[in-house]
Amino acid sequence: MSTKLEVKNLFKVFGPNPAKALTLLDQGKEKDEIFASTGMTVGVKDANLSIREGEIFVVMGLSGSGKSTLVRLLNRLIEPTRGEVLIDGENILNVSDEQLREVRRRKIAMVFQSFALMPHMNVLDNAAFGLELAGVELEERHQKAREALAQVGLEPHAESYPDELSGGMQQRVGLARALTNDPDILLMDEAFSALDPLIRTEMQDELVRLQSEHQRTVVFISHDLDEAMRIGDRIAIMQGGEVVQVGTPDEILHKPANEYVSSFFKGVDVANVFAAKDIARRSQVTIIKKDANEGLRTGLQLLRENDRDYGYVVEKNNHFLGVVSTDSLHEVIQKKERFENALLKDIEAIPGETPISEILGTVAQARCPLPVVGSEGKYLGAISRARLLETLDREGTE
Amino acid sequence: MTASNPWATPESTESDTANSTVDTQASDPWGGAADADAGSFMSAGNMDTDTPFSLADPFADTLIPLQDWVETFVSWVVGNFRPFFSLIKAPIDATLQAVDVAFNAVPPLMMVALLGLLAWQLSGRKVGIWTVVGMFVLGAVGAWEESMTTLSLVVTSVLFCMVIGIPTGIGMARSDRAARIMRPVLDTMQTTPAFVYLVPVVMLFGIGNVPGVVVTIIFAVPPVIRLTNLGIRQVPEDLIEAANSFGADSKQMLFKVQLPLAMPTIMAGVNQTLMLGLSMVVIASMISVGGLGLMVLRGIGRLDIGLATVGGIGIVILAIILDRMTQSLGQDARERGTRHWYQTGPVGLILKLTKKQ
Structure with a gap:
């Protein structure tokens, strides 16, 4: 840029x-x-x-x-x-x-806090004001003003006067007036x-x-x-x-x-400022899946060594597959089933761009830290309840 | 000029009263008073007896001979600038003639109808109806011609007041220095009593309708100047800023933003100017201006209470009609509940009817 x-x-x-x-x-x-x-x-x-x-x-x-x-x-x-x-x-x-x-x-066009619309002109003429000053013909400037009003969703009010509109609508006119000049x-x-x-x-x-x-x-x-x-x-x-x-x-x-x-x-309000990807941590155990049935035991071993109940399975290219638990791994090993069956069905990954405010409930109710995935399914980390609370408490600690 | 000379008859009446016996004085209480006034006025005028200056009575003698100075100055101006003042008279004369001819050429009933329709368009049906009634009364009491003369004088004066006043007001609004210079001039113009204008105007322009218009312009122009200035200065700063941010040049700023927004205030100024103009046109009858004022003046002079009343009522009716008509100019159409001016009044009616067909 x-x-x-x-x-x-x-x-x-x-x-x-x-x-x-x-x-x-x-x-x-x-x-x-x-x-x-x-x-x-x-x-x-x-x-x-x-x-x-x-x-x-x-x-x-x-x-x-x-x-x-x-x-x-x-x-x-x-x-x-x-x-x-x-x-x-x-x-x-x-x-x-x-x-x-x-x-x-x-x-360069400007939008003002006080809207600064011309009270003696209707919405259409207000939107066309910049072009009028630039000497553009009436037909053309009204056409462009209508396009700009349509962009902000105010075309039906083209004949109204500013004092007949609400504040929000007036500022849309202000925005349209700036946009008309392109x-x-x-x-x-x-x-x-x-x-x-x-x-x-x-x-x-x-x-x-x-x-x-x-x-x-x-x-x-x-x-x-x-x-x-x-x-x-x-x-x-x-x-x-x-x-x-x-x-x-x-x-x-x-x-x-x-x-x-x-x-x-x-x-x-940090919950609105941060997205899931900002607070996801890769502190959980990540199991890299290599082959169809290999890695089951090593995965279980890994979890035991780290004293964790849940593991986050990714492919070699960091593509996220799912979450396994020690229990589900046990079961699969005993039944000699495929690795895929060990993935927990009820846990869904959170898209990285989701604001925290929208995942509060999900994270609080989940039985394990929830995985967060970025674009193209890349594993970014997981959000635990503790991590969430820590983030929300940020104001107090810093 | 003798026909319209207001002094001719009053003077004879006055001398009659002065020469009359005590009996007539009793029946006419003003006679004696007028006589006494005249006496004291005369003695006040003759003050050229030389007395030694004393602190006890310092103003017994004139210390500053202002009277002489002014006389010298005015006669110098009259002697040297006559052509200049004739030049000023020319456009006023032409306009006044045109307006007067137009007003008097229209048959009275048609004029009544036209004014009624205009009032209806400008201020609504009620004012329209009262205008028709008022104008009809004016004609019925026998003051039609005089009313038309007064109307043409006022219209001409207000026209010139607007031509002079609005640009001057714009100038004042645009330059603080111009405003500083103009303000005391306007103050002086407004505080000077109406009578005081008459003398220099008579010296410079003579007597008759045209000098009457000149004196009316001088007397009536300050409000429109002041209110134009005020109206433009009151345009909200953020609108000026917005217009600037979209690249308005000074001409666009004036005609697309400042004047439209100042229009209600300017129109209030025009209304004030019109009212002052009407009162001055009446006073100006003393310098031989025709119309309703002259009727009143003659009525006073001849103690003809009937004539004075007809003139007075005529002025009041005209004043009310003109005031109502111009007051509504200050509001825009939306304040009156319609979107455009042509949606109401006779024009709106015609448009509606033609649309139906």
């Missing part, structure tokens, strides 16, 4: 004399010191990001961490004080006003934060679905970790105007850069 959007050493200072504040920043002064001595606010400090084509990149931080400022620097709704913003390698800070408008009309980059400023949790999840799924149909580069601003974990391919965490960590959800979860980052995870 190539880099679509790159941010280099980006600064934004709000105040009458930004140059002075920049000098102070270069001298290593902190944001608070600068505010105390000059009254100027450092919005974004030395941000460096490289956002790949087609990914959902989430910028996360608490209120006042500069994330909304950062996203507005990307399309110059707020003029950066210093630095570079490269879209497809072109620094948009150097372009003329006319070229900047062209970039905004063709390449932009390469979608900036979403806390787009779903104003919606209630149920609608929010629905909209997140919608976004992921749209993304699977048409890969756009999405920069998503959020203060909600669950949301970030759910939809983000990569996450940048901002604190006091600085980007403190960039990484995949897993990386950030497992190796938080500092206290601030790890403090995000307090109160996070």
Whole structure:
């Protein structure tokens, strides 16, 4: 994946004399010191990001961490004080006003937390607003707007006015308005934060679905970790105007850069964040099946040596076959049956992508640790009750 | 001009009263009072007796000869800028003529019907019916021609107020400096009493209907400027930001976002301007502007209470009709319960009927 959007050493200072504040920043002064001595606010400090084509990149931080400022620097709704913003390698800070408008009309579209729909236009005209500004003919822009509305499931409401729609529907219009322009980059400023949790999840799924149909580069601003974990391919965490960590959800979860980052995870519902594959452990006894009837005794031997009751049978290429118990092995050996008959019928493997929240009951009731398989049936490990509890208790221990 | 000169008759009446006996004064309590007023006014005017300056009575003599300065200035302006002011008069004169001819050319009953239909379209059936009734009453009491004159004066004034006021308001909204400069000018325009405008306007433009329109424009334009400015500045910041993020240039921003959203406020300004215009057109009858105002003025002058009442009622009816009609301009169709303006009123009715066929 190539880099679509790159941010280099980006600064934004709000105040009458930004140059002075920049000098102070270069001298290593902190944001608070600068505010105390000059009254100027450092919005974004030395941000460096490289956002790949087609990914959902989430910028996360608490209120006042500069994330909304950062996203507005990307399309110059707020003029950066210093630095570079490269879209497809072109620094948009150097372009003329006319070229900047062209970039905004063709390449980059934005969805707002407050929806920001035009109250005097109906849904169709709102969705076509970007194309109207770009000077597209009425017929064509209405056609495209209808397509975009159909994508978000709002075509029947094309003639309605924004104030006649619910919040979730209004934000769908906001999304459709951005999609109508067919932009390469979608900036979403806390787009779903104003919606209630149920609608929010629905909209997140919608976004992921749209993304699977048409890969756009999405920069998503959020203060909600669950949301970030759910939809983000990569996450940048901002604190006091600085980007403190960039990484995949897993990386950030497992190796938080500092206290601030790890403090995000307090109160996070790990059951939704982790999938089965994340917590599966290969601590159980694995029996590699070699031939039809060989390995029965060695398998039994292995289990006895390790003092285990259950064994996890895989092929040589790590393809998962099933679970055997000492009892079932005994039986098969006595009856001189085939190895396959020793596999326990009532135990089913869990697909690796399943969120933990969905397997709580199954794991708790199973008589043995449940095997987890990845793509093409590869054995990834097993989840025991103890392991599950340990994961859920993560908040308390770390 | 003698026919429309309001002073001709009142003056003679006044002198009659002054010369009359005590008996007539008793039956006419205003006569004596007017006389006394005139006396004190005269003495206040003659203040060129030289008295030595004393702190006990510092204002016995004029310290700052503002009166002389203004007189000098105005006569200088009149002497040197006459062509300029004639130039201003030209478009107003042309518009006023056109509007006046149009209003007077239409047969009264047709005019009543047209205004009724317009009111129905703009503000609903009830206002439409009352407009027809009101206009009919206006004609029936014998004030039809005067009403049409007043209406054409007001319409012309408001037209020019909008042409001048809305762009000025937009300018104020776009530049803080322009707003800072304009605000005290507007304050002055609004606090200056209506009468005070008359003198310089008469000096610069003469008397008659056209100067009347000029003075009405000056008096009535501030609300539409202020409310245009206010309306545009009140457009929510997030909508401006959204339009910017989709690449709106300043013209698109103005015509596709700011003006449509400011329209209710601007229309409230137009409504205010219209009301002020109507009151000024009446006052302007003192500089020989025709219409209902002149009826009232003549009524006062001749102590003809009947004439004054007819003029007064005419003004009130006209004011109410115009107010109702323009008030609803501020709402859009959806606030009135329909989706588009053409779905209601006579137009909606016609559309419905033609669709059925």
